Every structure is written in structure tokens, then in C-alpha cells.
Amino acid sequence: MPAQLIDGNALAKKVRLEIATRTAILTAKGVKPGLAVLLVGEDPASQVYVRNKVKACEDVGMHSILERHPADLSEEKLLKRIAELNQDASIHGILVQLPLPKHIDSHRVIEAIAPEKDVDGFHVANAGALMIGAPLFRPCTPYGCMKMLESIEYPTKGARAVIVGASNIVGKPMAMLLLQAGATVTICNSKTKDLAAHTKEADILVVATGRPKMITGNMVKPGAIVIDVGINRLPDGKLCGDVDFDEVKYVAGAITPVPGGVGPMTITMLLLNTLEAAERIKI
Numbered sequence: 001m002p003a004q005l006i007d008g009n010a011l012a013k014k015v016r017l018e019i020a021t022r023t024a025i026l027t028a029k030g031v032k033p034g035l036a037v038l039l040v041g042e043d044p045a046s047q048v049y050v051r052n053k054v055k056a057c058e059d060v061g062m063h064s065i066l067e068r069h070p071a072d073l074s075e076e077k078l079l080k081r082i083a084e085l086n087q088d089a090s091i092h093g094i095l096v097q098l099p100l101p102k103h104i105d106s107h108r109v110i111e112a113i114a115p116e117k118d119v120d121g122f123h124v125a126n127a128g129a130l131m132i133g134a135p136l137f138r139p140c141t142p143y144g145c146m147k148m149l150e151s152i153e154y155p156t157k158g159a160r161a162v163i164v165g166a167s168n169i170v171g172k173p174m175a176m177l178l179l180q181a182g183a184t185v186t187i188c189n190s191k192t193k194d195l196a197a198h199t200k201e202a203d204i205l206v207v208a209t210g211r212p213k214m215i216t217g218n219m220v221k222p223g224a225i226v227i228d229v230g231i232n233r234l235p236d237g238k239l240c241g242d243v244d245f246d247e248v249k250y251v252a253g254a255i256t257p258v259p260g261g262v263g264p265m266t267i268t269m270l271l272l273n274t275l276e277a278a279e280r281i282k283i
């Protein structure tokens, strides 16, 4: 029997309805949640992502601004703009789309965002808070993955979780969230020897490598929950994940599709983080 499909679109719709209600309540009290999205350069994938983020804000009744800056914007100018947004009372969340052009130091840029407006959760203060189990903002993609696990009421306590990919955006924060949820966590990276030996042990397998269809059916434990964070464009124009869906769906107990899985949940968690940033404002 094929795996249960974890429908990210349906779950995102449900959570966004709750966000829209809370946004309306807060707006009526005089605080309209606001997100600023900054894009530097013309990376086509990033352009689509930022447009989707701003559109999602509008759909739940939030204020949003999208700033497109030329690829040759100086780091100094970007830092100055962030400093202004840090002071702007109409903006509760600031997101600088990554990757940034090579002449800009991403680390310095992320550290310039006020931690209480860092809705991506990438600032070292927020990464540290997450690590000690007192998160202010959970990074959006791992947060969305946790919501998907919750939606199927998967018992994470004592489960073996394996994460393939050790990025600051997904793999590392995902490990912290699963650890907090009581799972026993392994993080694999591109140097891991005998990857399949690890993945086959996983009750929960989270894959975020950017390598199309790298997880095949024989790498998955029967009945495992498989969360596919990858979005890759194939030469024929179709999108696919890092998991070979057509094989793995016959092995896994539950699986997220691409598209329509983690993607819509990531944006939803960005909205939730922005709403919560605004709700923390004293009125």
C-alpha cells in the first residue's frame, strides 16, 4: 500500500486561516503585523520565493514590503537599510533572501537584523536560543516540518530521526527541534560514509541536500516518515525533491510530496513568526 501523503497545501491553508484571524484581532488593536523582504540581485528562484512570501502576507491581511536591490548593492548600503528597518515600527519581521551576492558577507548581514525582528531565526542569538531549548523564532522550514509531523500525530519521543544535510537553514535547526521533541537524532552530511546504513535506521527521515531524487526506496526503512525539503528543477522543467518519490512512496509509512509538501509550510511558518513578533509588541 502506498504511503500516507502529508499534504502541505491543506495543512498550510488551515494554519493560515488561524493566522488571518489573529492578524485581524491584532490589527483591530492598532498593530498590523508587517514583514520586510529584501532581495539583492536577480536569482530567478529567489525572485519567485520572495514574491510568494509577500503575496502570502497580503492574503492573511499583513502589511508587507518587497525591496528589490541591484546585484551590485554595497554591503554598507544593505546594512544601513537593515538598520532603518530595525527602527521602523510598522515592520515586525525582516527577511533578507539568501543566497546574497558573493561580495556581501551574509553572516554580517544576518547579525545586523535585530533578533526580535529576525523571523528567519538565523541570527546567532536566535540560533543559540533554539539550541538551549528557549527559542524566540524557529527557522521556518524546520518549523514547518515539525508541524507536518504533529499533523499526523507522529510520536517523536524515542523515535530515531535521521537528517540528511547539515545546513544552518534546515539541517542543524531541524536537529534541535527533533531533539527537543524527544527524538534520537543523527545528522548526516556530504562526507558521511555509508549513508544508506544511517537512513535505513530512521523512523523519521528528513532530507535537505539539493540533490534530486538521491534517496531511493532501498535507503528507507519500511513504514518510515519521510520529509522531503528539496526543490529541484529537472531538465524537462518539472520539479522534484531530494527523495525519489515514485520509489519511496511504496516503502514509507508517510511522505511529503514535492511540490505541495514542505514549501507551503515554510511560508506559513514565516507568517506565524511575523505575527508572533508583532504580538510581542507592548500596546
Ligand code: GUN
Pocket (backbone or CB within 6 Å): 095, 096, 097, 098, 099, 120, 140, 141, 169
Ligand atoms: N533561501 C532559501 N531558504 C531561505 C529562507 O528560509 N530564508 C531566507 N532568508 N533565504 C532563504
